[in-house]
Amino acid sequence: MLIRHPADILPSEITDSAVYLERRRFLAQAGTLALAGALPAGLAHAAGQSLGPLIKSPLSIGESQTPYKAVTTYNNFYELGTDKEDPAQNTHRLKPAPWTLRIEGLVNKPQTIGIEQLLKLVPLEERIYRMRCVEGWSMVIPWVGIPLASLLKLADPQGSAKYVEFISHYDKATMTRGVLDWPYNEGLRLDEARNPLTILAVGLYGEVLPVQNGAPVRLVVPWKYGFKGAKSLVAIRLLEKQPSTAWMKAGPSEYGFYANVNPEVDHPRWSQATERRIGEFTKRKTLMFNGYADQVASMYSGMDLRRYF
Numbered sequence: 001m002l003i004r005h006p007a008d009i010l011p012s013e014i015t016d017s018a019v020y021l022e023r024r025r026f027l028a029q030a031g032t033l034a035l036a037g038a039l040p041a042g043l044a045h046a047a048g049q050s051l052g053p054l055i056k057s058p059l060s061i062g063e064s065q066t067p068y069k070a071v072t073t074y075n076n077f078y079e080l081g082t083d084k085e086d087p088a089q090n091t092h093r094l095k096p097a098p099w100t101l102r103i104e105g106l107v108n109k110p111q112t113i114g115i116e117q118l119l120k121l122v123p124l125e126e127r128i129y130r131m132r133c134v135e136g137w138s139m140v141i142p143w144v145g146i147p148l149a150s151l152l153k154l155a156d157p158q159g160s161a162k163y164v165e166f167i168s169h170y171d172k173a174t175m176t177r178g179v180l181d182w183p184y185n186e187g188l189r190l191d192e193a194r195n196p197l198t199i200l201a202v203g204l205y206g207e208v209l210p211v212q213n214g215a216p217v218r219l220v221v222p223w224k225y226g227f228k229g230a231k232s233l234v235a236i237r238l239l240e241k242q243p244s245t246a247w248m249k250a251g252p253s254e255y256g257f258y259a260n261v262n263p264e265v266d267h268p269r270w271s272q273a274t275e276r277r278i279g280e281f282t283k284r285k286t287l288m289f290n291g292y293a294d295q296v297a298s299m300y301s302g303m304d305l306r307r308y309f
């Protein structure tokens with residue numbers, strides 16, 4: 001018979017993590033449980049654990065935030081199922097701890113960083129970002145993250161590095177087979193990767209990232225369609241040439257490398273001019289670069305954004 005210390009049992013094993021979090025929140029509000037410290041050590045990196053004091057970023061937007069419940073139950077994470085409700089129900093298929101992230105390729109100082117180490121690298125920031133899926137829905141999510149630029153600096157990219165590839169975890173024993181050419185991967189130009197808006201997210205709503213949102217660490221690029229934001233990253237690779245991506249391979253005419261939010265360039269099968277903000281009924285007009293044009297448009301000056309879609 002196997003007897004385990006309660007600290008070794010992940011909350012996702014006891015109950016769905018979202019339910020767990022709601023219950024913990026209730027307990028905290030009721031004053032029966034202090035937010036940090038009172039939890040057993042084994043829960044240190046479980047979804048819902050508070051990430052402590054955060055820097056409030058001036059890059060945050062002021063629009064009303066999409067409720068926690070919607071952010072964590074309406075997800076695209078095909079490895080955990082292709083319906084929006086699947087990822088939250090299949091969190092047991094991905095174990096976010098222990099976890100390491102490699103930074104490799106054309107760098108002078110390759111890194112293998114444990115998740116706990118990553119959390120302490122630079123002060124964590126809250127970044128409230130507008131997010132837009134290519135399917136036509138949008139959310140406002142208060143991410144917790146670190147600027148990707150600071151991580152890249154640590155690895156010291158070589159002069160020949162021009163692109164960055166992001167590779168998600170994949171385990172064919174537990175995850176979806178077929179659909180895409182796994183592992184899920186994405187890419188950015190090095191200047192896009194270094195843009196101050198680009199972050200690696202480790203949390204949302206001030207707490208450790210739930211599995212369905214890409215635990216323990218995922219990319220967030222708010223001026224691009226959501227598919228750029230590769231989840232549950234195991235490697236970041238610096239390259240000389242533009243990498244192909246899982247979605248480009250699956251549908252080259254539908255999913256481009258740039259993936260900049262552009263209401264003037266339709267998806268071949270639907271218009272991209274409007275979007276439905278989750279929780280709202282009337283559609284909104286989609287904004288150029290998802291509303292971040294002031295911060296990012298200069299990176300694309302002189303480029304034909306219909307060709308480089």
Ligand SMILES: Nc1nc2c(c(=O)[nH]1)N[C@H]1C(S)=C(S)[C@@H](COP(=O)(O)O)O[C@H]1N2
Pocket residue numbers: 071074075076077078079132133134168184212213214225226227228229230231232
């Ligand atoms: N590994 C991986 N990353 C992924 C996806 C995926 O299927 N697998 N889906 C992408 C898409 S299409 C979107 S819109 C966002 C959704 O992120 P969210 O569910 O956390 O809002 O994740 C992106 N990252």
Ligand SMILES: [Mo]
Pocket residue numbers: 076132133134135225226227
């Ligand atoms: Mo998406």
